[in-house]
Each structure stands twice: as structure tokens, then as C-alpha cells.
Amino acid sequence: MRVAIVHHWFVTRGGGERVAECIASLFPQAEIFTLMADTPGIPDSLLTRRIHTSFLQMVPLARNYHRHMMPFYPAATESLNLRGFDLVISSDSGPVKGVRVDSGTVQICYCHSPMRYLYDGYESYRTRMGPVTRALFSATANRVRQWDMRAARAVTYFVANSEYVASRIQRLYGRQSMVIHPPIDLHRARVAEVPGQHYLCAGRLVGYKRTELMIEACARLGRTLRIAGSGPEEARLKKIAKASGITFLGEMTTEALWKEYAECRALLFAADEDFGMVPLEAQACGRPVIAYGAGGSLETVRGLGASPTGIYFGEQTVESMMEGILRFEANEAAGVFDTAIIQAWAAEFATPVFLRRMREFVLAKMPEAAIAMASIMSESL
Known part of the structure; x- marks a missing residue:
């Protein structure tokens, strides 16, 4: 059983990075994939794990301006080598649900949110941009939006971080999802x-x-x-x-x-x-x-x-x-x-609650994943 954990980027530490860290704790041998990473943005428990990055890691200033890299998200995501994995779990608020996996691989997407700047918040984000950024964003947003919708269709199972996001996943992607709230330490x-x-x-x-x-x-x-x-x-x-x-x-x-x-x-x-x-x-x-x-x-x-x-x-x-x-x-x-x-x-939103519910969800969808999962869920995360 080969397991991969995919997170959009480890540039700053926030709620998304905490979710990725907790999911990774369930699979001690899983390999970590991300578009780009910077040491301050990597949770301490993942610093010793094998972390694979995309070509964006080598682009000067990409980590400082990661949100400006949107036109390159599809190519960068597809460049990650996820061949040979049996289970892929993505922690995603944007592009990484679109990773290429083998036929038969189970992909579970923990969705923090469909990309607001491509959907509901498109005009709001666009009007706050400078002239050059706005022109580039306007020229490429529709292509990335269409790619994102195709990527959503390839996900095996969705998990939403809230009922609110579950409703957006249903409305934008036409997909059902299980709600598992993020962990609070x-x-x-x-x-x-x-x-x-x-x-x-x-x-x-x-x-x-x-x-x-x-x-x-x-x-x-x-x-x-x-x-x-x-x-x-x-x-x-x-x-x-x-x-x-x-x-x-x-x-x-x-x-x-x-x-x-x-x-x-x-x-x-x-x-x-x-x-x-x-x-x-x-x-x-x-x-x-x-x-x-x-x-x-x-x-x-x-x-x-x-x-x-x-x-x-x-x-x-x-x-x-x-x-x-x-x-x-x-x-x-x-x-x-x-x-x-x-x-x-x-x-009611504590880390052990999240870990238990994620574990139960994964095992319900893929019982054989038990052999790769940690038997003890740490409350110290």
C-alpha cells in the first residue's frame, strides 16, 4: 500500500497546513507532495518527511507571490509524479485535486474551498488587482476554471471542511461530500x-x-x-x-x-x-x-x-x-x-475528533488502507 498526501503549498502556516499535517499523521510512511514549500511554512512534524515539489519551487520569488502563479497551477500540478500510489489524499483549496494518478487509484480530496477567485469571488478579487495582474488574471482565469472543473470530476471522494463548503462543492462541481470540520489544537x-x-x-x-x-x-x-x-x-x-x-x-x-x-x-x-x-x-x-x-x-x-x-x-x-x-x-x-x-x-472541534472521523471515512471507503495507517492518533499535534 503506497499512500501520498498532497497539499497545495507549504509557504505560510495556517489552517490548511494544519489539516495536511494531521492527515499525514495518520499515514507515517506517506510521501508528501506540494507545488512549493518554504521551511517556515512546513509543520514541524513534516520536516523529516520526504516532500516532493513541482517546478514552481525553482521559479524565483514564486513562494513569495504564490497566488500570482495561478496560470501555472495546472501544469505544475500535473508535473507531480503520483504514479504507483494506491491512495492519494489531497488537502486542497485550489489546484492539487488535479494531480495525475493511475487508473484504479483512490483519490480523496479534503476540500478547504473551491477557488473563490475563480468562482463566486471572481469580480471582487479582480477589481482589487493592479492593471498588469488584472489583465493576466482575466486572460487565464477561464482556462484554469475549466481545468479545475475537470479535475473535480476525477476525484473519487470529496470531504468538505464545512456545510458551507459542501454546498459550494455541490453547486460548482455537482459532487456530494462528507463534512469533517478541521482540527483545533x-x-x-x-x-x-x-x-x-x-x-x-x-x-x-x-x-x-x-x-x-x-x-x-x-x-x-x-x-x-x-x-x-x-x-x-x-x-x-x-x-x-x-x-x-x-x-x-x-x-x-x-x-x-x-x-x-x-x-x-x-x-x-x-x-x-x-x-x-x-x-x-x-x-x-x-x-x-x-x-x-x-x-x-x-x-x-x-x-x-x-x-x-x-x-x-x-x-x-x-x-x-x-x-x-x-x-x-x-x-x-x-x-x-x-x-x-x-x-x-x-x-467539539478538537484534533482527536478530526483524526477519528478522517480515519473512519478512509477505512469506510478503502478498508485495505488500515495496513498503512497509524494505530495511535496523537493528541499532541
């Missing part, structure tokens, strides 16, 4: 004795995260906001963050980030996210979430009602977020949010 969680009075937002500073809404809402309300993370929007956001209570923390170590989760008053989350691990990480530390009520947040945050873990605001506008913050504060003062209840909710 609860062993890093801690609870602050006395949380602070500031709000927190965390994650990559990219356009769809709508960080500017959080900045403006907190500025108008006179609330303190700490922003953890970096990204291409950082310079623009710093220009509009003129209030004295807005602090940019930059890229943080894992331990420092979890400390921020534990010490915040609540996490602000304004993205229409496919799943969103950041809200669950904050909830693992017992902190409530004020989230835009759409997409994956509807699955990761439990709104006002029985045993709430946060609240939703209805629109991606500054005014709606301000109303959400004020409504949260009123409910907080009434003692609505309970740290233990919030943590118990996050525990």
Missing part, C-alpha cells in the same frame, strides 16, 4: 484569570477579511483593538487606523497568539469565511466571538439563544459591526457568556 488553549478590555482580530491581513470594518467600528466607539497578523493589506490598514487605541502586533509566534486569544475581551471576525479556525481558537480559550453571520461562522460560533458562544452581526458594514459590539457588551454585562460553555463548544 486545544492543548495550546489557556484561560486568563482576568481578560482584558480590548478586542482582538487575528489572521492574514487580506481584503476579504474586512479588517477595515473592525478598525473603523472600534475607532468610532472608542474601543481598543489589537490586530494580530500581517499581509498585503497591512500598509493600507495602517494608514486608515488613526485612532490611538488601534495596535498592530504583526506576525506572532503561536504561543504569543494564543496568549492574545486568552486575554482579549472578545474576538472580532468580519470575514465571509469558508470555515474559520481563528474563532474556534479564541473560543478554546473561553473568549466569545462577534462574527459576521454568514458562511462558516454559522457553524463555528453559537449565537444568542441556548448556551451562546458569541453573537452575529448582519452586514459587512461599520454600522452593523458597531451594533454587534454594543449588543455583545449588553449581553456580556448581563452575564450571558460562560467561559466553560464556550470552551466545551470548541472542544
Whole structure:
């Protein structure tokens, strides 16, 4: 039994890389394939594993501008040599479901999301690009979209990271999928004795995260906001963050980030996210979430009602977020949010739950894979 794990790229560490790491832990002898990799983006447990990369690895600056490499995704994916493998599991938010495999090979695609910039978010992404990038993107997007849809037809089984993504897989690819939520590493969680009075937002500073809404809402309300993370929007956001209570923390170590989760008053989350691990990480530390009520947040945050873990605001506008913050504060003062209840909710998404469900799914579809699977699933991941 030969097993391959394929992940789109190991350039930065995030939720997708964590999923790939956990899947790989189920198959200790599996070989790892990716379009490109940079040591800081490779999970520690995979550093000693055999990792194969595509020709994009040799392209200067490709790892720094990996999203600009979209026209080359199909050729780079097909250049990966997956011949001779019995089982291929792809961790994919884009192209790598299209790897070429032998006839009879079982390919399970754990889909983080069909590529938003090719489908639902095409115009939104396109309008934020510079003139040269926009022209190249417009000229090549349809070809890559058609290739991606052909690749989806060749997948044996789909696993979606949320009900929201499962519905997109059905709508865009016409395929059914099993929902297995991503793993949250609860062993890093801690609870602050006395949380602070500031709000927190965390994650990559990219356009769809709508960080500017959080900045403006907190500025108008006179609330303190700490922003953890970096990204291409950082310079623009710093220009509009003129209030004295807005602090940019930059890229943080894992331990420092979890400390921020534990010490915040609540996490602000304004993205229409496919799943969103950041809200669950904050909830693992017992902190409530004020989230835009759409997409994956509807699955990761439990709104006002029985045993709430946060609240939703209805629109991606500054005014709606301000109303959400004020409504949260009123409910907080009434003692609505309970740290233990919030943590118990996050525990339902813990790493052992993910590992067990992935193991069960693989064995249900391919019982002979048992000989290649680890017998013990570590909670230390």
C-alpha cells in the first residue's frame, strides 16, 4: 500500500497546513507532495518527511507571490509524479485535486474551498488587482476554471471542511461530500484569570477579511483593538487606523497568539469565511466571538439563544459591526457568556475528533488502507 498526501503549498502556516499535517499523521510512511514549500511554512512534524515539489519551487520569488502563479497551477500540478500510489489524499483549496494518478487509484480530496477567485469571488478579487495582474488574471482565469472543473470530476471522494463548503462543492462541481470540520489544537488553549478590555482580530491581513470594518467600528466607539497578523493589506490598514487605541502586533509566534486569544475581551471576525479556525481558537480559550453571520461562522460560533458562544452581526458594514459590539457588551454585562460553555463548544472541534472521523471515512471507503495507517492518533499535534 503506497499512500501520498498532497497539499497545495507549504509557504505560510495556517489552517490548511494544519489539516495536511494531521492527515499525514495518520499515514507515517506517506510521501508528501506540494507545488512549493518554504521551511517556515512546513509543520514541524513534516520536516523529516520526504516532500516532493513541482517546478514552481525553482521559479524565483514564486513562494513569495504564490497566488500570482495561478496560470501555472495546472501544469505544475500535473508535473507531480503520483504514479504507483494506491491512495492519494489531497488537502486542497485550489489546484492539487488535479494531480495525475493511475487508473484504479483512490483519490480523496479534503476540500478547504473551491477557488473563490475563480468562482463566486471572481469580480471582487479582480477589481482589487493592479492593471498588469488584472489583465493576466482575466486572460487565464477561464482556462484554469475549466481545468479545475475537470479535475473535480476525477476525484473519487470529496470531504468538505464545512456545510458551507459542501454546498459550494455541490453547486460548482455537482459532487456530494462528507463534512469533517478541521482540527483545533486545544492543548495550546489557556484561560486568563482576568481578560482584558480590548478586542482582538487575528489572521492574514487580506481584503476579504474586512479588517477595515473592525478598525473603523472600534475607532468610532472608542474601543481598543489589537490586530494580530500581517499581509498585503497591512500598509493600507495602517494608514486608515488613526485612532490611538488601534495596535498592530504583526506576525506572532503561536504561543504569543494564543496568549492574545486568552486575554482579549472578545474576538472580532468580519470575514465571509469558508470555515474559520481563528474563532474556534479564541473560543478554546473561553473568549466569545462577534462574527459576521454568514458562511462558516454559522457553524463555528453559537449565537444568542441556548448556551451562546458569541453573537452575529448582519452586514459587512461599520454600522452593523458597531451594533454587534454594543449588543455583545449588553449581553456580556448581563452575564450571558460562560467561559466553560464556550470552551466545551470548541472542544467539539478538537484534533482527536478530526483524526477519528478522517480515519473512519478512509477505512469506510478503502478498508485495505488500515495496513498503512497509524494505530495511535496523537493528541499532541
